Amino acid sequence: MADNKEAAGHGQLSVVRDDVDGIAVLGLRGEVDYQSVGALSEAVPEPSGDGLRIVVDLSGVTFMDSSGVNALIAAHQTTQAAQGWLRLAGARGAVLRTVQLVGLDSLVSCHPTVEDALAA
Amino acid sequence: MAEPVNRQNRRQRAVPAPSAGLAGALEAIGTGAYVVDEEGCIIAVNARTERLLARSADDLLGHDAHDLLHRGPQGQLLPRTQCTMRQAFHARRAAQADQDHFARGDGSLLPISWTLAPYDVDGDGGDTATLVVFHPVEPPLDTVPEPEPAAEPMPELERLALLAETTTRLTSTLDIEETLRRLVELVVPRLGDWAVVDLISERDEVWRTVVAHAEEGSLSRREDLEGPMPPVPESSPMPLSRALRGVASTLADQQTYRQPPDAGIAVEQRRLFDATGMHSAAIAPIRSTRDVLGALTVGRSENPVPFTPTDLPLIEDIARRAGLALDNARLYQRQRKIAETMQNHLLPQMPSVTDLEMTVRYLPAPHASQVGGDWYDAFSLSDGSTALAVGDVVGHDLEAAAGMAQVRNMLRAYAWSQQEPPSRIVERLDEAIQHITDVSMATVVLARIEAEEQGHWRLSWTNAGHPPPLLISRDGLTRYLTAGHGILLGTGARTPRPDAGLSLPPGSTLVLYTDGLIEDRGHALDTGLDRLRQHAAALAHRPLGAFTDQLLRRVRPAGNDDDVALLALRTPNR
Structure with missing residues (x-):
């Protein structure tokens, strides 16, 4: 949990950020809820000049509630405003069900892996 | 160390300026003298008191005399349960001590001897205040142990354990019913056979919420004695009325409510004493930092030993802790109720x-x-x-x-x-x-x-x-x-x-x-x-x-x- 900056003390969510050819890849690990969601929101980059493109890797997330959905929609809106995009990768199990239940998959494209999301 | 905190947080109370007659009478006394009201707050001091204690009148007036002044031989704060002044004060009798200690304004300790007596400030026959007269004494050459208060009803360790348990048990729930249940279990059968709790609602109605009796190892409720109570009279000197006004704790016995009743509450009290067979009771106010929430009565029927004034500080202390716990529970329920009411109406x-x-x-x-x-x-x-x-x-x-x-x-x-x-x-x-x-x-x-x-x-x-x-x-x-x-x-x-x-x-x-x-x-x-x-x-x-x-x-x-x-x-x- 050394890279867990935001959720230290909650121990629920860590976010690791990578850059792949100008695309921000946010790797999430743990649980996303009301207490831990700040770690995700703060990791979303500010839009710069040439469009904001983000892939959120959910493969390490075991639980996500409406707070996580809220943060992903906010990130999606940020990228839209900057003529960019947001894609989800690796959602599975309960997290995938939540994404489907609230209809997030009709707003944001979902991919099995980060590689697929980058290549799409 | 939970005890002093609450007392010290208590704000200094505004007191009316002492009457010229009272001030004059105090100045005429050739040593330190001050007067406390029925709650133990200083309402008048003379100039010699100011000098002896190195404190100005402003620093003294409105403060609880016990908290501010009274100390042990090493300067330590004294539990109210050990305070012989307070016991006499509750019993409304005169008392004196040859060797005691007051804290001076500069932090030093002043060995003193004191005398106290009930004091009729208004001259209307009601002993509502207490006069304390004191003078400095030489400290004893060798440390003589403090005289034990007479007729100690419960060993000191046991008292402290009970108070600690009271705090722990009462503050670990936010449910009013549960708080009351625990309060009753703490005081009976340990201190008496009967526990009665009267609560004042947020609309100022008094409700006899609990009448519980310990009998052969089990607790039973007397629901026939519970229910609404007449309003609190504004000036009645009767024990429960005083407690419900937050004034002081008092003892009561079967004779107390035998006299012609001065208010509806006295009628109910007589009914309670008759129905329960209590021959002795200690009645203490349950207070929060802002309001009087009710009163706790501990009574004895089967137990033949009557309560004495030495029992009052302990019961007062328990009631005060109960007050804090009940206040928390009330605040919590009020907040919850607002949200629930809103949801239900919507x-x-x-x-x-x-x-x-x-x-x-x-x-x-x-x-x-x-x-x-x-x-x-x-x-x-x-x-x-x-x-x-x-x-x-x-x-x-x-x-x-x-x-x-x-x-x-x-x-x-x-x-x-x-x-x-x-x-x-x-x-x-x-x-x-x-x-x-x-x-x-x-x-x-x-x-x-x-x-x-x-x-x-x-x-x-x-x-x-x-x-x-x-x-x-x-x-x-x-x-x-x-x-x-x-x-x-x-x-x-x-x-x-x-x-x-x-x-x-x-x-x-x-x-x-x-x-x-x-x-x-x-x-x-x-x-x-x-x-x-x-x-x-x-x-x-x-x-x-x-x-x-x-x-x-x-x-x-x-x-x-x-x-x-x-x-x-x-x-x-x-």
Whole structure:
């Protein structure tokens, strides 16, 4: 949990950020809820000049509630405003069900892996 | 060390300027002298007191004399339970001590000897105040142990243990009933055979809330002696009336209430003493930092030893701790009640729809003051069909409840004025939410239902990010209505929403619910959905009310800290 900056003390969510050819890849690990969601929101980059493109890797997330959905929609809106995009990768199990239940998959494209999301 | 904290937090009280007569009388005394009121606060001092204690009158007036001045031989704070001054003060008798200690304003310790006596300040015959006269003495050459208070009723260690236990037991619950139950268990049979608690409500009504008796190892309640009490008289000197005004703790015996009653409360007290056979009682105020909350009475009937003034500081101390615990519980319940009342008033009564059975339930979150934004609604539409809705507004407490009210009312208005399919109405709602409400996100299922031919009913719906409705046939076959699913409200996405439709056969049960019924952290959503399906099928033959209650009881996850709204509907059997 050394890279867990935001959720230290909650121990629920860590976010690791990578850059792949100008695309921000946010790797999430743990649980996303009301207490831990700040770690995700703060990791979303500010839009710069040439469009904001983000892939959120959910493969390490075991639980996500409406707070996580809220943060992903906010990130999606940020990228839209900057003529960019947001894609989800690796959602599975309960997290995938939540994404489907609230209809997030009709707003944001979902991919099995980060590689697929980058290549799409 | 819990004891001094509360006392020191207590603010200095404003006291009226002492009368010229009183001031003159004190100045005439050739050593330190001061007067305290019936609560132990200093109301007058003479100039010699100021000099001896190196404190100005302003630093003394309005302060609790015990807290401010009285110290042990090493300068330590003295527990009230050990204070011989206080015992005499409570007993309203004169007393004196040759060797004691006051704290001076410069922090040094002044060995003194003191005498105290009841003092009739107003000259009206009521001994309401106490005069303390003191002078400095040489410290003893060798340390003589403090004289033990006479007739120590309980060993000191045991007292401290009891007080510590009182604090622990009483502050670990926020439930008023539970606090009172624990309070009673702490004082009987340890201190007496009877415990009586009178509480003053927030509307200033007195209620005899508990009359409990310890008998042969078990506690029993005397409900015949509990109930409403007459109001507290403004000036009665009788023990309970004084305690309920927050004045002081007092002893009472069978003779106390034998005299002609001065108020309704004295009549009730006489009834209590007659019915319980108490021969001796100690009555102490239960106070919070702001109000008098009630009074605690500990009484003895089978136990032959009468209470003495040395018992009062302990019972006063217990009552004060109970006051803090009750105050916390009251504040907590008030906050919770505000949120619950709001939610209850906002949720509608159900319309009676011809031929359709319908029940609704709202369960608040079991813990804390969390009232969520879960809601249900059902109302008739202008074309004669019926609209059904269940939704969830993201947020916490009052904010969510307020958001829920906005969303629900807008949906009603659109559904009534626009004769359009559910999807179109929810699209309008989605647009409006972003612009004219404070709601960030919400989910909803909106359905309409109308009679078809041959006992069938036509259901059409759209789902905005909400868990799917469950349909149960008369034979217990179940089916989640996953069609008509679109994204939740408030995202800003402008994708068209789908509608779905279905014909419900006679005897069908439809359940609309919120995620608190199925969501269980650590388990997949499908686990909750499967559990709901399984129990709904098993309960399908039950009358709708029992079906709904059993479903909530069996399906709602045990560790759930979310609220639940549920609407169940059944088409008639033919």
